[in-house]
Amino acid sequence: MTIRVLVCDDQALIRTGFTTIIGAQPDMEVVAECGDGRSAVDLAARTHPDVVVMDVRMPVLDGIEATRLLAGAGVADPVKVLVVTTFNLDEYVYEALRAGASGFLLKDAPPAQLLSGIRTVATGAALLDPEVTRQLVGRYAARIRPADGTPGYSPLTPREREVLRLIAEGLSNGEIAAALVISHETVKTYVSRILTKLDLRDRVQAVVYAYRHGLVT
Structure with a gap:
């Protein structure tokens, strides 16, 4: 193609x-x-x-x-x-x-x-370039977080929340797997569940979402 x-x-x-x-x-x-x-x-x-x-x-x-x-x-x-x-x-x-x-x-x-x-x-x-992601989104974290601070990730399990946090910090699936001592396939499953539960299109939106809801500072 x-x-x-x-x-x-x-x-x-x-x-x-x-x-x-x-x-x-x-x-x-x-x-x-x-x-x-x-x-x-x-x-x-x-x-x-x-x-x-x-x-x-x-x-x-x-x-x-x-x-x-x-x-x-x-x-x-x-x-x-x-x-x-x-x-x-x-x-x-x-x-x-x-x-x-x-x-x-x-x-x-x-x-x-x-x-x-x-x-x-x-x-x-x-x-997403991990280092640039951290600098770019982190620089504007304060302006994109909602004023009332209401958590928007309640549908997620604690483990899914942790995976979302690592995604927002710019880690790849392989790096997340190493950090959490789980398999690469398991990480992919978690990522898929996170996107589905939060109605997000891709990892870019997941990064924005995490900063927007104060999961990452």
Whole structure:
């Protein structure tokens, strides 16, 4: 199966680099490229990509609003969005995750990581860099936690709550298995139950949910 990719970045040099790298892969095809979020939304409607590689800060319509229009709640046919960012500059990438992005990468990530990220997101999985996740979501934890502090994870068992906490701290399934001394398959079962009980789409939403409800500080 060929992964159809739309590349959106207002910096022509970066956009060309991404397009060249992605287009050289036998299992990927760049169906369109553009330099602003509005064009990304319009092109996605015409070309039906599997994954949109999305910058955050762009003219006309920024990546956050474009992501919301492509993958947000209520979108009839959501597109998977992989946000790429310069971490120290794009302080609102968290909002892109809330808007429906399936994950994010740093712009200085090596090409192999970009390609792996596209393949991961295309399968329906979420892509979270553990260290960046801790810094990014943790930085805005206070502003995203509900004012009344009401726990929103009551449907979860104590063990599921612990797994959710470790997910929110950026641990992979393998790292969670090692930390809790359980099998990798058991972790996958816990993750699936957590997403189902809390009506969450993926691990990105689980991270946001945990911070939002004060499970992680």
